[in-house]
Amino acid sequence: MTTTERPSRFDPPASPVAEPFWEATKERRLLVQWCLDCDKAVFYPREICPGCFGANLEWREASGKGTLYTFTVNHLSPSPTGIDGPFAVALVELAEGARMMTNVVGVPVDDLTVGMALQVTWDELPDGRHYPMFEPAGGSS
Numbered sequence: 595m596t597t598t599e600r601p602s603r604f605d606p607p608a609s610p611v612a613e614p615f616w617e618a619t620k621e622r623r624l625l626v627q628w629c630l631d632c633d634k635a636v637f638y639p640r641e642i643c644p645g646c647f648g649a650n651l652e653w654r655e656a657s658g659k660g661t662l663y664t665f666t667v668n669h670l671s672p673s674p675t676g677i678d679g680p681f682a683v684a685l686v687e688l689a690e691g692a693r694m695m696t697n698v699v700g701v702p703v704d705d706l707t708v709g710m711a712l713q714v715t716w717d718e719l720p721d722g723r724h725y726p727m728f729e730p731a732g733g734s735s
């Protein structure tokens with residue numbers, strides 16, 4: 595199957611503040627911002643910390659580990675993700691503390707449980723970037 599035969603994920607637009615995040619995904623590295631004023635992770639990328647309104651943010655590489663904070667299952671198919679069948683839209687709490695809206699893959703949606711341990715995995719985008727998704731920690735089958 596060629597990539598033209600399936601629906602593909604659209605190219606996520608990158609705002610100027612999010613450029614470092616997307617550049618790092620070309621090397622499959624997950625970056626989050628870190629607020630130096632209140633010492634907390636910030637995601638999604640922005641100019642000002644949502645916790646303390648400080649502007650002293652720096653980029654740090656995240657561990658790629660997290661837990662499933664909450665999720666919903668979308669039964670519409672085919673999805674723009676290229677995932678066949680029902681797929682999970684999830685809020686993943688990163689080990690660093692910030693939460694990321696993403697997909698959980700590599701596990702049947704019926705086996706998803708809040709609090710389960712996850713690790714980042716990457717979906718290649720047409721322009722060389724990668725979209726961060728999550729799978730059960732320890733790898734998928």
Ligand SMILES: [Zn+2]
Pocket residue numbers: 629630631632633634643644645646647648
């Ligand atoms: Zn802050």
